[in-house]
Amino acid sequence: MKLHEYRAKEIFSQFGIPVPKSIVIDNENEGEAIHKELEFPVALKAQVLVGGRGKAGGIRFAESMNEARRIIPELLGMELKGHAVRQLLIEEKADLIHARELYVGFTVNRKSRSFTCILSSRGGVDIEEVARENPGAIARFDIDPEVGFQQYHARKLSKQIGLAGKKMLKVAAITVKLYDVFRAYDGELAEINPLILTDDGNVIAVDAVLNIDNNALFRHPEFSSEGKTSEEFTDLEKEAREAGLAYVDLPGDIGIIGCGAGLVMASLDILKQFNGEPANFLDVGGGANARNMAKALSIVLKKPDVRSIFINIFGGITKCDEIARGIVDTAPGIPISVRMMGTNEEEGKKILTDNGYHVYENMEDSAKNAVEQAKAYREGL
Amino acid sequence: MKLHEYRAKEIFSQFGIPVPKSIVIDNENEGEAIHKELEFPVALKAQVLVGGRGKAGGIRFAESMNEARRIIPELLGMELKGHAVRQLLIEEKADLIHARELYVGFTVNRKSRSFTCILSSRGGVDIEEVARENPGAIARFDIDPEVGFQQYHARKLSKQIGLAGKKMLKVAAITVKLYDVFRAYDGELAEINPLILTDDGNVIAVDAVLNIDNNALFRHPEFSSEGKTSEEFTDLEKEAREAGLAYVDLPGDIGIIGCGAGLVMASLDILKQFNGEPANFLDVGGGANARNMAKALSIVLKKPDVRSIFINIFGGITKCDEIARGIVDTAPGIPISVRMMGTNEEEGKKILTDNGYHVYENMEDSAKNAVEQAKAYREGL
Amino acid sequence: MSIIIDDSTKVVVQGITGGQGRFHTERLIEYGTNVVAGVTPGKGGEKVGEINVYDSFDEIPEKPTASIIFVPAPFARDAALEAIEFGLDPVVVITEHIPIHDSLEIVHRASKKNIVVIGPNTPGIISPGKCKMGVMPSHVFCPGTIGLISRSGTLTYEIVDDLSKAGMGQSTAIGLGGDPIVGLNFIDLLVRFERDPDTRGIVLIGEIGGSAEEEAAEFIKGHITKPVIAYIAGRAAPKGKTMGHAGAIISRGTGSARAKIEALSKANVRVAATPGEIPALLAEELA
Amino acid sequence: MSIIIDDSTKVVVQGITGGQGRFHTERLIEYGTNVVAGVTPGKGGEKVGEINVYDSFDEIPEKPTASIIFVPAPFARDAALEAIEFGLDPVVVITEHIPIHDSLEIVHRASKKNIVVIGPNTPGIISPGKCKMGVMPSHVFCPGTIGLISRSGTLTYEIVDDLSKAGMGQSTAIGLGGDPIVGLNFIDLLVRFERDPDTRGIVLIGEIGGSAEEEAAEFIKGHITKPVIAYIAGRAAPKGKTMGHAGAIISRGTGSARAKIEALSKANVRVAATPGEIPALLAEELA
Secondary structure, three states: OEOOHHHHHHHHHHOOOOOOOEEEEOOOHHHHHHHHHOOOOEEEEEOOOOOOOOOOOOEEEEOOHHHHHHHHHHHOOOEEOOEEOOOEEEEEOOOOOOEEEEEEEEEEEOOOOEEEEEEEOOOOOOHHHHHHHOHHHEEEEEOOOOOOOOHHHHHHHHHHOOOOHHHHHHHHHHHHHHHHHHHHOOEEEEEEEEEEEEOOOOEEEOOOEEEEOHHHHHHOHHHHHHHOOOOOOOHHHHHHHHOOOEEEEOOOOEEEEEOOHHHHHHHHHHHHHOOOOEOEEEEOOOOOOHHHHHHHHHHHHOOOOOOEEEEEEEEOOOOHHHHHHHHHHHOOOOOEEEEEEEOOHHHHHHHHHHOOOOEEOOHHHHHHHHHHHHHHHHHHO | OEOOHHHHHHHHHHOOOOOOOEEEEOOOHHHHHHHHHOOOOEEEEEOOOOOOOOOOOOEEEEOOHHHHHHHHHHHOOOEEOOEEOOOEEEEEOOOOOOEEEEEEEEEEEOOOOEEEEEEEOOOOOOHHHHHHHOHHHEEEEEOOOOOOOOHHHHHHHHHHOOOOHHHHHHHHHHHHHHHHHHHHOOEEEEEEEEEEEEOOOOEEEOOOEEEEOHHHHHHOHHHHHHHOOOOOOOHHHHHHHHOOOEEEEOOOOEEEEEOOHHHHHHHHHHHHHOOOOEOEEEEOOOOOOHHHHHHHHHHHHOOOOOOEEEEEEEEOOOOHHHHHHHHHHHOOOOOEEEEEEEOOHHHHHHHHHHOOOOEEOOHHHHHHHHHHHHHHHHHHO | OOOOOOOOOEEEEEOOOOHHHHHHHHHHHHHOOEEEEEEOOOOOOOEEOOEEEEOOHHHOOOOOOEEEEOOOHHHHHHHHHHHHHHOOOOEEEOOOOOOHHHHHHHHHHHHHOOOOEEOOOOOEEEEOOOEEEEOOOHHHOOEEEEEEEEOOOHHHHHHHHHHHHOOOOEEEEEEOOOOOOOOOOHHHHHHHHHHOOOOOEEEEEEEOOOOHHHHHHHHHHHHOOOOEEEEEEOOOOOOOOOOOOOOOOOEOOEOOHHHHHHHHHHOOOEEEOOHHHHHHHHHHHHO | OOOOOOOOOEEEEEOOOOHHHHHHHHHHHHHOOEEEEEEOOOOOOOEEOOEEEEOOHHHOOOOOOEEEEOOOHHHHHHHHHHHHHOOOOOEEEOOOOOOHHHHHHHHHHHHHOOOOEEOOOOOEEEEOOOEEEEOOOHHHOOEEEEEEEEOOOHHHHHHHHHHHHOOOOEEEEEEOOOOOOOOOOHHHHHHHHHHOOOOOEEEEEEEOOOOHHHHHHHHHHHHOOOOEEEEEEOOOOOOOOOOOOOOOOOEOOEOOHHHHHHHHHHOOOEEEOOHHHHHHHHHHHHO
8 A cells, every 4th residue: 555645754754764844734724834833935745646746736835824825725625637635745845956866765676586775866756767768877786685784785875876975874874764664564665756965964855655565454553444445546446445356447348357367367358359448357356156246246337337247257266156146146237248167167057047148158259249249238329 | 771670561561462450659649549540459569670579578469458558668668689669560460370370581692692582381480490490391492593583483482381272372472572572672681470371361471571781772762871870780880880980899898990801800810819808890991091090999999898909900002101190190098009011011100109109010919919908907997 | 297296295284274274175185185284373183174283393293395375364474484494395375465575585585495485375286186286176187298387376277278178288287376476486487397308388377567477588598498388468457556466567667468478479489369379379389 | 824814814994984993903004914995984085094995895996805893883783794795704893882682693694604703892813923803912912822712802911911921922812702692602713723733722711601611611522632721710700790791790590600610620621720820831731
């Protein structure tokens, strides 16, 4: 789960990483606290979990209270890439003229099967962009879990991006602290971008990213309630997560349900091959029963523009008759194209054919049929 | 530094180790809170940093408020092995009839150069006694720092002391938590003795020991002010620690000052060989100057029954003239027997002889002289 | 022959007393896997079917050589580390939802001790007719000469079913696991299948996320002489979304199906457009 | 010959820009130690006397082989781990007051990489006439055939002074360090002195605390043929009190001088009653 900037900064600060002085507000009136708490100029930052927030207008600056009063209502309640802005982080604006912007981050490296530390002398921009256009500005290090991430590793990286003397030490120290956050919070990603380094050697984390491994939330009960309902997900995605289903919203009009992530991905691919557009990815998981299947169908059906549904079941642990019962119980009301094989195949087929459904044995045929049905349905409208 | 039981228990509790419900009081009036906070019977425990507190009468029990009212003033202000009781920990008394008493501890193992976990089925008594008399009741494990101390290690130990099923799991889980405390607090020793294990599988830490490495106090600033003045030291020891001198109070009448721990220990030994009784151990350290030496003398002189002082200096980094100046500046007023060799030996000797002191080159002779002087001084009284 | 497991493998089931553990232990025994014991801490002395349950490995009379883990995610790290310290090899971690920091520790400890970890979040491994350490439906597999390496579960069964029906049995089939960090990668297994005299052809089933397929492609060029047919799931997947498997996500510019297919094609690996195409392509290559 | 260090040893001084580092670097150079560089993070580019200061090892043009550490206690762990990772051998840790959890980590990492750590809290090591990596007053030492192993600093100088005056120079003299956890024990060095053809006799200077002397005694019985003379400081020390050295404490029933002296005597090691007796006892044994 992604944490909001202000919460990530709270945590960073607890670990000794300097962050700007700030307040968090969720209504206009609270904005009056700027007076007491902060010095102008201030940055007003929409707390939404989307990338490119700055470019999308989610970050504004105010030189005075009057200006802040004008900006706050504009930001609160605005929509940023589909997400309503409900909270603002208001913080003292860092002086960027006498400072450099760096990047510090930790991530899980799938290839080296280790944690990787990345430092860059080009902060404030997308690190992938820097990696493409100016790879020399980036220093990377794969952490040996036996040795851990030590100050001397951090110093080496800090030096590699061109720092020296006390600045080198300061950035190294902050980097180790960020590693501590990353490890303590089961981070998938911990990032400061930009890390401001002033001419007189002070550092401030102007932005803060902390993505916590959802699977580790049992160790972080303070976040566990949010893990499933984080605003990074759409409403349907949240509903599916709460029901224990793996679901991803997609822009098409053909619903897809299958068992097993690989099989569902393959189902999407085949559908696309036949020029169908998937409305979603939905994996009911291994061993789903009639109730799970009914729930899956009900979620897929909540999208008003779904024209047909492609169901692709290869029964291993999953029993075909359970799936069939789930379909029949739901009675979707739009065309369903079912492909079903494996455990209790015969019973499943019988239940479906008895209720007027056709069952395919081959997934290509079933996908093709779903595409045609959706087309017919669209044209029939 | 040793923590008081109640502070160790606070920490244990934060790490999820169950401790009895309790209050801490430092005067009689506060004892009235027992009513509101606790259920009888309660244990009233003097908070002093000495061993064998129970046998010395520092732990009492009360069945009622009246009984508690009688006991509290008896305990508060009493002396336990030379330490005034200033605080009481009052806690609900664990039911020992339906329970077993175990021992769980972690320590630094000099021989294996690792942390060692010790579990024993015989809690509530001195673990060294158990080790001598019933070694079979003890399970030990040296921790490989690369693997860490895992639940499965703890389970194995827990099983070795005769536990099974849920009790085995419960004690293992508490053991791992105690390891977490030990690591987080730079423990020299972390100990629960006894750990109560009830018939229905609950555990409670009835006593708690946590000794923190003084050298690690920079990582634990919450204790750093106490590190030098902990009540485990005598007043003179505290004063010496604050001055950066290694000092130990001893019961004899001949003060000893030297540079280097090994040399001072050897000085004590030689003094004893000549039937002298050291009043202290004092190492001024390498590179001591006149001021350090004067401070060292002033501490040694604070003991009224010191009859002579044996000063043993082998000048490496330490300069003999600085030492001599420190002696002359102090003008101790009791017999001083100085042995001095090494760096700036000639200058040092000159300063001392000019001021009427005799200087030895051989430490045996000097020690012998100190013993004779003390004897003469005693007899002259 | 087969790789990693065969009929001499003696299996202990960790987490045998849970629902999944019980169910699949029965399936393993049915299949003929030599399950010598179960382990569930605190339940030593119980029985699951005919299998004795112990608190820990050192109490087992007939020493196991390998472990399959069904322990719930919060305790799986401890279970796997215990198996690794005891020297069991392979350690097959079926459990899903293990924290990634835990998986890294498991994988690291295993590599230090030169032990094979399969998974986490894997359907397991099967050497048909010899030994099964997994949760796959046994009936779709049959003994043969095809080595199969997959990041997926159900999709693998689908493909194996097709292969078996087309008369192409399997020497060994392995699910790497659907998590971002798993014990084995394609290359580890390509090497073994290349060496295995009884494996004639290899099927590689990849999916979006990471770059294991690209690395495999690079490796195949110089080192693999046996025919390899690949399939990559997730061409239609959007960026930045986890597609069921925690590891199936296109992020930070890497992991797209297109890049994987290109890399494999460049290495002269034929990539099937649909799972159904695989048997025919493989038959051509083996002909 | 000598052990551990000799005239081919190239030394880097970690923490060279501090007061202690500066002072002793000058002394080392005076003695003839080949100091190739200094390291103080953040002070790269400075100079201490003629010696260039660098931020880290990999910037040093003439590769050092060994390190001596004067870094303050809170940063010493990092410095030592860096030296160990860089492969320097030996790593001599002069610093006092290093937390014991840190020392354990240093010692453990070094043993994994088979690197000699001397200290922490050691006066260092000297092979007279060849190389000095320590803070001992050089003038008391002279080249010869006595190997000396000690847990103490000043007491060692005292004893070495007596030995030198009695015409018994030293092959190598080593302070193990006064902390409870140090990199080397007596046995590690007894083995080396036994093997060193130029060492004829060994002096072992122990003190209260721990059981290193008892272990040494046990080892000497079966493995050491050269004469060993011992001295144990702290006969007059009380229980449970730290006598200057963090490691010099009789606790939990172990570490008394009496037990050590008994163990050594049983192993036919002559134990001097006073430091001053050592030269005569040694001369007798060597005669």
